[in-house]
Structures are given as structure tokens and as C-alpha cells.
Amino acid sequence: MPNTTWTRHHILSLADFTTVEYDTVLQTAASFQEVLSRRTKKVPTLQGQVVANLFFEPSTRTRSSFELAAKRLSADTLNFASGTSSMTKGETILDTAKTYLAMGTDIMVIRHREAGVPNAIAQEMDRLGVHVSVLNAGDGQHEHPSQALLDLFTICTLLDPDNPRVELLKDKKIAIVGDILHSRVARSNIWSFTACGADVHLAAPPTLLPKLFADYGEDRPGKVFLHWELEPALQDADFVMTLRLQKERMTAHLLPSLREYHQMFGITRSKLQLCKPNVKVLHPGPVNRGVEISSELMDDPEFSLIQAQVTSGVAVRMALLYLIGSGKS
Helix, strand or coil: CCCCCCCCCCECCCCCCCHHHHHHHHHHHHHHHHHHCCCCCCCCCCCCCEEEEEECCCCCHHHHHHHHHHHHCCCEEEEEEHHHCHHHHCCCHHHHHHHHHHCCCCEEEEEECCCCHHHHHHHHHHHHCCCCEEEEEEECCCECHHHHHHHHHHHHHHHCCCCCCHHHHCCCEEEEECCCCCCHHHHHHHHHHHHCCCEEEEECCHHHCCHHHHHHHCCCCCCEEEECCHHHHHCCCCEEEECCCCHHHCCCCCCCCHHHHHHHHCECCCHHHHCCCCCEEECCCCCCECCCECHHHHCCCCCECHHHHHHHHHHHHHHHHHHHHCCCC
16 A cells, blocks of 8 residues: 555545545555455455445446445445435435434445535535545536546556556546536546646537636646547547436437437547557446447457446545545544
8 A cells, every 4th residue: 555644534526636646546546456356355444434325316337336345345335225215205415414424434425416415415524523534426517536536547557557657647648528518527537637647638519518628727737628529639649538428417409319429429440540559448337339439349358448447446446435434443
């Protein structure tokens, strides 16, 4: 484990993460990735602690990944599902969080469809003076820190399997293509990639890529560039991340058709010819095959890092739980 002292009590956003914190997460995740390669994959690091996964919104990868990460660290886990909870009887979100607090929860992993809910719960825990950490597992169109960190870890591990670190991203070109407007993953990845010195090129139809995203690159080592056509974003790109069209969040007709979107912005093997020869493709999932990415490319190990992202998720989330939980009694 790295010797750097971790002082962050909650992990709610990557907007103010330092490069030292990024490196600490990467090095800690690399240590846990080695643990996960052993026959015995469990360590007693968080034995006796309780991790509550409070997911007010459906999830497969993130929820399962956090649950497995907690169990690998020997923590006890509590899992919340809003459809079968007292919230159906009128209980508030804060009262639900306080119920889990009363059960002895040490770490709360929160996902909610509305932005700001994890922050509100963290503020309430701080107001109560309890030593409970809150980890944002995705809130509305705000952020998804753990996903961006596992994406960062996946890329840096590819570049140097023995020593993943942020300096490896300096001057890299990363294209993020798709539904930028509704994507909390894109926002978190913009913060992390630009902090590490990579230039981020966003590509989407104008209805899914407002000009305000150009402000994200201000005063950071890496810069943000906006493209309403795909080709300039892909030109000489080192990595391409494609995003799911979040039709459940679209309240207006923002696209003519899925077929036309795929023709203009769908990632295929032929379109990758514009990129660097060793380009790799990422996708945070779930994937609409044949819309944002072709099935052939998604399953091609020569280009696709999608399964590596899923695998990285457990090690990175172990690292995050360890870093915010290791200082608790």
C-alpha cells in the first residue's frame, strides 16, 4: 500500500481531487488487484465495519462491484432497494440514511437519480457529528467518481501494468463520444483526465453537447475541446470512450433516429482508422449494441477495454473503501 496519508472523509466529486490523490487511488488499486489474483481473495482490512449500499436507482455493475469490494475487505454489507423499502410508505431519504446509521453503518455508498443527494446525506452525517463516510456512486447528471477512477486505472494499467500513475496520461488525446449532456460519467472523467494532463475531445450532436462543457478545461493541465462532428475528435486519438444514449433522461426529441445517430457518431472499426494505430475503446456500460458502438468492435480484444473496465471496478472500489474506511476505529 502507498504511504501517502489520506485525509478525504467523503468521496463526492472529482472536481477538487489532486494528482497526489489520484496516484494514491491508482497505487492502492494496483495492490488490491494483486490481492484479487490470489487464490484467497479476501483481506481483513475492514473487518467489523458495515458498508451500506443505498441505491435509490437501478444498477448492475456499480452495485455488484461495491458489494463484492466490501466483502473482499471483510466488511459486513447492507443492501437497500427503494422498491421494497419504507420509502414506499413515505419515509424520506434522510430518514432512511439515519436508519442505516442506527444499525452501525460506517460507510454509505449512495446512488440516486437526483444530483446532490449524496452531498446532502454527507452533510447530515457531518451535522450529526458521526464518523460515517459517504461515497457517491452516481447522482443524477452530476458525477460518478468511482467509474471515472476505474476508467483512469484501466488506462494507466494498460500503459504501465507494474506502476500505473497519472503522469502516463500527459499529452494523451482522449475522445469522449455520445450523450455528454446527460452523462455523470463524462463529467467525472473530464475532471480526472484533464487533471492528469490529457486533452479531452468531446463529440456529440449539438443537442447533446452544450457549449458550457468548454469551461471544464479552464485552469487545468489538460484542455477540453468540443466537436459537433466525429472525425476531428477521433483524429490521432489515443483512447476513445463512447457513452450510452440515456433515453430515460431525455425529455425532448434530441435525436432524429438511433439509426442516424449510429451512422454519424457510432464507433466502428472503420472509424477508428482515424485514431492512433494502437487506439483502445472504453464504455462505462450498459451498452446499446449497434447504437453507440458496433457489436463487432465491443467484443474485439484488440481494441476493446470494456471487460477490463468491469474487472478494474472491484479493485478500484476496494481502494476507495479502504482509503476512507481504514482510519475508522
